[in-house]
Amino acid sequence: MSTVTKSNNFSEIVKGRRSIRKYDPSIKISKEEMTEILQETTLAPSSVNMQPWRFLVIESPEGKAKLAPLAKFNQLQVETSAAVIAIFGDLDNFSYGEQIYSTAVERGYMPQEVKERQMAALTNHFANLPAAINRETVVIDGALASMQLMLVARAHGYDTNPIGGYEKDQIAEAFGLDKDRYVPVMLLSIGKAAEEGYTSVRLPIETVAEWK
Template sequence: MSVFKQNHFESIMKGRRSVKVYQSDHQIPRDEMTQIIKDASSAPSSANLQPWRVVVVDSEEGKKKLRPLVMFNTRQNDTSSAMLLIFADQQYYENADYIYNLAVEQGKMPPEVRDLQLATIKAYYPALSREKANDVIRFDCGLFTMQLMLTARAYGYETNPMAGFEADQLAEAFDLDPERYTPVIIVSIGKAAEEGYPSVRLAPDQITFWR
C-alpha cells in the first residue's frame, strides 16, 4: 500500500493547482485509490452522516461513456488516471444507526450519547425539504471534495475540480438512481503532464469583516 509521498501541509495546500492534462499512461492502483478515498473521508459532515458517494471512472469503457457528458473538460477525461464523480446521497440519514452503533462498539461514543444523537437525527433530517437537504449534503460533499484534492497531493497526484458537466444525465449514465443520487462535482486525478497555472487570491482585507 502506498503512503503519503509528502506530508508538508503548506506545500500540499499552497502548491495545489487545477491540472488539466495528465500522464495518460499512468494508472492509479485501485487499492491506492481506495486509500485516498478513505483518508479523504475523515472530512467533517453534518451529524457525521457522510453523504458523499464516489464513482471512480478509471476504465476505457467508463471514460468513453463519460466523455460526452463533461462538456469542455475532455482533456481531463482523456488523460487522467480517473475521473471521480462525487454524488450526494439523498438517503444519507439511513446510515445513522450503523454509524452511531459502530462508534459505540469502537469505544468512541457512550451509548447514551448515541441514543440522544439518533433521536435528534431521526426527527430532523428525514423531515427536511429537498431544497434544505440539498443545501446540507452539497456543503458536506464540498468539504469531502476539498479534502480529497489535498489528500491526492499528499499521495503525489494532482486534481482538477469541475462543475461543467451534464448533471441531469450523470447518475443514470452510471447506473445510479437519479432521484436518490445528486451529482455535485467531478474531480480528475492523475500524474500531471502539464503544470497548472498559479492563481491570484483576494487579500484578507477584501474578504474579511471585523465587528
Template sequence: MQTPNKIDFFKVLQERHSVKEYDSSFKIPREEMLEMLREATKAPSSVNLQPWRFVVVDERKERLKSLVRFNQRQLNTSSAMILVLGDMNHIDYADEIFSSAVEQNLMPQDVKDYYMSYLKDAFSKMTKQKIRENTLIVGGLVAMQFMLVAKAHGYDTNPIGGFERKEVMETLGIDVERYVPIMFISIGKASKPAHESVRLPIERVVSWNQVDQVIGSSAKK
C-alpha cells in the same frame, strides 16, 4: 508513499493547482485510490452522517465524452474521473455509524440513543431541498480534502462542475431520486506544470463581526 508525518502540509497547500492535462499512460492503483478516498473521508460532516458517495470512472471513460464537453483534456488524459455524490438517504446509515462508535468506546450508548431519536424527528421535518443543500455543503468539504490528499500522494486534480448532470447519472446508472451529483474530480499525474493563479488580497474578502463597507465597496473599485 510518504507517511503523513513526513508531508509538509503547507507545501501541499501551496502546490495544489487545478491541472487540465495528465500523463495518459499513468494509472493509479485501485488500492491507493481507495486509501486516498479513505483519508478524504476524515472530512467533517453534520452529526458525522457522512452523506458523501463516490463513483470512480477509471475504465470506459469515453462514455462521458459528450457529457463533459468543456473538459475533454481532463477526461481523455486523467487516470480517473471521480464523481462526488450526496446521498439524500444518508440518515439510513445513522444506526450503523453510531453503533460502531459505541463499540469503539467513542460514544456512550445514551448519546447514541439521543441522536437516533433526535435525528429521526429532525429529518422527518426537513424538506428535500434542505437535505440537498446539506449534502452539497458536506460534499464540497470532502472534495477539497480529497484534492489535498491526492496532492500529498503526488497526484494532481481538477474539480469540474460543468457537466450534464442528468445524462451523467443516467449513463452511470445512478438513482437520480436518491443521489445528488456534486462535482467530478479528475485525477492523475500532470503532464506539464499547472498554471499558478492569483487570489484577492485577504483584506478584500475578510471583515470583522459584520459585512462592512470594505467588502461591500470592493466590487465597485
C-alpha cells in the same frame, strides 16, 4: 505503472495545488491506493456525521467513453487522467445513521445512552427536514469532501482538477444510479500533471475578510 512521491509538507500541499487539465496517461493509480486516498478523504466533516458523500471512480476505457459526452468541455482531463471521480451527495444518507452510531458505540467512541438519545433526535430531525435543506446540506458536505480529496491527492503525489461543467442532469442515470437520490456535486480528475498548472491571483485578505 509509475510511482509518485508522497508529501507530508502541508504548506507545499496547499500552496502547490494547481488545477491540472493535461495528465501523464502512463500514470495509473491502483485500487489499493485509490481506496487509501478515499479513506483519508472521508475524514472530512459532515452534518451530524452522516457522511453523505458518494464516490464513483471512473477509470476504465468504457467508463471514460461513457463520461466523455457528458463532459464535452473537459475532454483532455477525461482522456489523460488516471481517473475521474464523480462526487455525489446521498439524499437518503440517514439510512446509514444506525450503522454509524452503533459502530461508534462498539469502538468506545460514544456511550450507548448518548447514541440512543442522538438517534431519537436525528430520526425526528430527518423526518421533518425540508427537501431543499437536505439537498443543500449534502451538496455542502460533498464540497467539503471534494476539497479534502484534492489535498489528499496532492499529499499522495497526484494532481487534480475540479470540474463543474458537465451534464449534471444525466450523469447519475448514465452510470446506473438513482438520480432522485444522488445529487451530483462535481467531477474531479486525478493523475500526474503532464504540464504545470497556472499560478493564479487571489484577492487580498482585506477584500474577503473583516473583523468586528
